Amino acid sequence: MIINNLFSSDLLLLAPSFFLIFTLMLIIVYSVFKFNNSFSKNLLEDVLFKTSFSLFLFICLVVNQISVEWKSFNFYFSWDYLSNVSIIFVSILVILLFLTSYKYFRYEEIFTFEFGILVYFYLIGVYLLFLSNDFFSLYLGVELQSFVLYVLCAYKKDAFSSEAGLKYFVLGAFSSGILLFGISLIYGFTGSTNFDDIYSLFLPNIGFLVSNYGFLIGFFFFSAGFFFKLGVFPFHMWVPDVYEGSPTIVTALLAALSKFVVAVAFAKIYMYVFFSFSFYWYRVFLILGVLSVVYASVAALYQDKIKRLLAYSGIAHMGYVLLALSSNSIEGFFAAYYYLLVYSLTGLAIFIILLSVRKYNNYLKIKNLSDFSSLFKNNPVIAFSFSLFMFSLAGIPPLAGFFSKAFVFLSLLKVESYLASILVIVTSVVSAVYYLWIIKIIFFKDYEIKTYYMPINLVQSNIIAFILFSNIFIMLFQNSISVWLINLIFSWYF
Amino acid sequence: MLLQLFFKFLFFLPILNLFYLFFFNYYSRLITLFSTLFSFFLISLLVIFFNYSSFNPQFRLELFYSSFFNLDYSLSLDGLSILFVFLTNLLIFLCTLLNWSTSYKLREFLICLVFVQFFLLNVFCVNDLILFYVFFEAILMPLFIMIGVWGSRDRKVWAAYQFFLYTLLGSVFMLIAILFVYLHVGSTDLYTLSYVSFSLNRQFVLWFLFFFGFAIKVPMFPVHIWLPEAHVEAPTAGSVLLAGVLLKLGTYAVLRFLIPLFPVASFYFTPLIFLLSLMGVCYASLATLTQVDLKKIVAYSSVAHMSFVVLGLFGFSVQAISGSIFLMLSHGLVSGGLFFLVGFVYDRYKTRLLSYYGGLVTLMPIYSFFFLTFSLSNMALPGTSSFIGEFLIMLGLFSFNSVAVLIASLGMVFSAAYSLWLYNRLLTGSIKFLFIKFYSDLSIKEFVIIFILFFFIIFTGIYPSLFLDIMSSYTYMFYEHILF
Numbered sequence: 001m002i003i004n005n006l007f008s009s010d011l012l013l014l015a016p017s018f019f020l021i022f023t024l025m026l027i028i029v030y031s032v033f034k035f036n037n038s039f040s041k042n043l044l045e046d047v048l049f050k051t052s053f054s055l056f057l058f059i060c061l062v063v064n065q066i067s068v069e070w071k072s073f074n075f076y077f078s079w080d081y082l083s084n085v086s087i088i089f090v091s092i093l094v095i096l097l098f099l100t101s102y103k104y105f106r107y108e109e110i111f112t113f114e115f116g117i118l119v120y121f122y123l124i125g126v127y128l129l130f131l132s133n134d135f136f137s138l139y140l141g142v143e144l145q146s147f148v149l150y151v152l153c154a155y156k157k158d159a160f161s162s163e164a165g166l167k168y169f170v171l172g173a174f175s176s177g178i179l180l181f182g183i184s185l186i187y188g189f190t191g192s193t194n195f196d197d198i199y200s201l202f203l204p205n206i207g208f209l210v211s212n213y214g215f216l217i218g219f220f221f222f223s224a225g226f227f228f229k230l231g232v233f234p235f236h237m238w239v240p241d242v243y244e245g246s247p248t249i250v251t252a253l254l255a256a257l258s259k260f261v262v263a264v265a266f267a268k269i270y271m272y273v274f275f276s277f278s279f280y281w282y283r284v285f286l287i288l289g290v291l292s293v294v295y296a297s298v299a300a301l302y303q304d305k306i307k308r309l310l311a312y313s314g315i316a317h318m319g320y321v322l323l324a325l326s327s328n329s330i331e332g333f334f335a336a337y338y339y340l341l342v343y344s345l346t347g348l349a350i351f352i353i354l355l356s357v358r359k360y361n362n363y364l365k366i367k368n369l370s371d372f373s374s375l376f377k378n379n380p381v382i383a384f385s386f387s388l389f390m391f392s393l394a395g396i397p398p399l400a401g402f403f404s405k406a407f408v409f410l411s412l413l414k415v416e417s418y419l420a421s422i423l424v425i426v427t428s429v430v431s432a433v434y435y436l437w438i439i440k441i442i443f444f445k446d447y448e449i450k451t452y453y454m455p456i457n458l459v460q461s462n463i464i465a466f467i468l469f470s471n472i473f474i475m476l477f478q479n480s481i482s483v484w485l486i487n488l489i490f491s492w493y494f
Numbered sequence: 495m496l497l498q499l500f501f502k503f504l505f506f507l508p509i510l511n512l513f514y515l516f517f518f519n520y521y522s523r524l525i526t527l528f529s530t531l532f533s534f535f536l537i538s539l540l541v542i543f544f545n546y547s548s549f550n551p552q553f554r555l556e557l558f559y560s561s562f563f564n565l566d567y568s569l570s571l572d573g574l575s576i577l578f579v580f581l582t583n584l585l586i587f588l589c590t591l592l593n594w595s596t597s598y599k600l601r602e603f604l605i606c607l608v609f610v611q612f613f614l615l616n617v618f619c620v621n622d623l624i625l626f627y628v629f630f631e632a633i634l635m636p637l638f639i640m641i642g643v644w645g646s647r648d649r650k651v652w653a654a655y656q657f658f659l660y661t662l663l664g665s666v667f668m669l670i671a672i673l674f675v676y677l678h679v680g681s682t683d684l685y686t687l688s689y690v691s692f693s694l695n696r697q698f699v700l701w702f703l704f705f706f707g708f709a710i711k712v713p714m715f716p717v718h719i720w721l722p723e724a725h726v727e728a729p730t731a732g733s734v735l736l737a738g739v740l741l742k743l744g745t746y747a748v749l750r751f752l753i754p755l756f757p758v759a760s761f762y763f764t765p766l767i768f769l770l771s772l773m774g775v776c777y778a779s780l781a782t783l784t785q786v787d788l789k790k791i792v793a794y795s796s797v798a799h800m801s802f803v804v805l806g807l808f809g810f811s812v813q814a815i816s817g818s819i820f821l822m823l824s825h826g827l828v829s830g831g832l833f834f835l836v837g838f839v840y841d842r843y844k845t846r847l848l849s850y851y852g853g854l855v856t857l858m859p860i861y862s863f864f865f866l867t868f869s870l871s872n873m874a875l876p877g878t879s880s881f882i883g884e885f886l887i888m889l890g891l892f893s894f895n896s897v898a899v900l901i902a903s904l905g906m907v908f909s910a911a912y913s914l915w916l917y918n919r920l921l922t923g924s925i926k927f928l929f930i931k932f933y934s935d936l937s938i939k940e941f942v943i944i945f946i947l948f949f950f951i952i953f954t955g956i957y958p959s960l961f962l963d964i965m966s967s968y969t970y971m972f973y974e975h976i977l978f
Binding site: 292380384398402425 | 559561566599601613629638642643651654655658669676
């Protein structure tokens, strides 16, 4: 009876996780069975459809308990509104990605069904990561989602993809080791891995941890691991290579989802566990943010492959997120969260366009910037929407990218870091150059060789249109989104 | 109530037009022409029924209120903005008419044009700093695409880049300043801001941040490089809009935001402004004399005239400010007309270099008549609208700083020199038969376009009260409430 009382509510809260795991097992068994019986080209689509449907049900389950605040399993996991909203957002992005990937696999002639299952595994890792209330569960979540990404990067089995996967694996495993080392040092000097315990150690009357060098070294290694996973300036080397080598659909996953997941999960730690410690780490965040914005904006000027360019722009955008977090206030966290939402949606739309625009003669997708050259002549609607997404990333109002940048600068100005904001805002003009470069190639260039593009299918164009309209008309529902989001974050704080 | 409905129509007409253009491909130019003509008709009605004696903004249109930013998106017209909305809609209508027979991607061109119309309407009618910034920046997008796609030469990419990046660089500094004002005051509404005063040091810093953004847009002397490039490479409609309305955004913002928000700093930095403006007037006028490209000549003369406008804005008297506003409007008409005229000969002979032209007066008499009129009004001959503006500026400025007036009048002499010399080289002399193989005078479409502008120039030159009465409520309020 006692056991029943202890765990009944916990198990109820775990219902979405159990659902995820059991449906995953069912789908694996189903697909392996089907695969062994007869080889079918439709199996991949079948699996994708089933995973999308069960993800939809998972979202319904999470919505059911969206506002529950509870910590369970010996304070290993905590449920709160913010992480539920985040996991719902990630699941929606995954569903959109699944829906667009049908045509992609057909053109690329990849018929292995594991993609859907691997991304499902990834989602379990993400859910674990968001729920974690302990450094152990955090590490489990980080590792689970990173391992899936390593495998996915090598999904295509050609030289580039394997290279990307191997590179990502070696460097990612190394960074995970650093992260774990940092966690072990923190455990050694605080005696606990639990977030709540470590948070209470920082309370003014109790803690002298700030002057403890062992803890500081542990914190340093932990942060290095985080910066590596996020891909900001001194730890960014893997980003362009992995983006370029891995299949485009996996790049979309990396760009749109994994950055969002890592940033939100770790921002929660910095904003909660290390919050009273912020006078120490805000300078690190500020300096790394400025450096990654400046470095990535300059480096992206010299790229001529679209995926490398987007990788560098991703580094710059993560720099903005770090800058917003460096103000260690509710506004800063709100700005970072808003920035990540807008960046993920816009990045997803850009990658869907990259996935769907194919040359007519050889079905090849776009690789170099110059391949866009006759997009305006052949498909003006896609050309307009693509350039609008670029303008949005460059931060031109009234598109959504402008508002996200404005919130970042607002939080920076609020804590009076004027120098950083002026440096970054001048760099944002530099970054406008390469976004305009893409627009220039789409609209202005007149090449001798005309490229014709395949028509884009209905699902993809609907998703692009949806994101485009939400990007353009953000001003109309800007207020409600901001108020809702800042209330969400406010309630998470207290 | 009816007039408010008209204003609502004026706001929603471009949106409806855009939706039509996006989703339907039939009769796009006819629909756009009709919509722009109707907008022009509506704004004319609003000008006629505008209450001259009221100091309040009129025809208020509430759209939404954002509690998060404390931001009120409502449009209203006062004595200043109604004139610029009038100018915008007039020029947009003429540009649509001009592009009647364009064949290359006409629908996309019209989409860009209507976007410009919509954003300009918003820029002139909002009463909020952040919203002003939003629409001020948003105009860059359609114009960047316009210059790049429908521009004429290979250098257009460079020009579009310069246009975009110069303006962006200026306005991001303005964004920092706006966000700072927002943090300082908690609101960016103009009415609220008029009751707030900043400390002196803050005024100086914020003034510089704002002024940098506006000076690039005007453009003032050292940051004017983008303007001739962008004008030369843009299509005719783009040049007309750039010179006619977009340059006025800078001076409009100086009048609307810079001086009312930071009056002490504005007064403090007057010598700097005078220096830059006078250098702009003299340098740009002299630079005009050396140009061989027709559009570049008009562009550099725009730089000179806009510097003159800025000179008047910082004259701190009713006459100078009214003169500045008048000169802005008149310059919108005159330089717009000159760009149209240059576009007409470019369509015929496919070159803009002066050395290929000569003696057109015998081939195109109607054209040369209009060219002469516009050249004369460009040099501010009495009887044309520019004269009223420049005369009022000098009148107001004389008691404030007579040396500045003296140097500025030197600029007027130069403007006479380049205008007449341009007329001389382009239209008189012997016909260069080697290059000019055929002749055709203005078509009916071109005649209508140029005649409308001609009518407004002469009419306001003879009867300046048309504009002066409308702006009087604004200028008096500006003078009374802000400068004292």
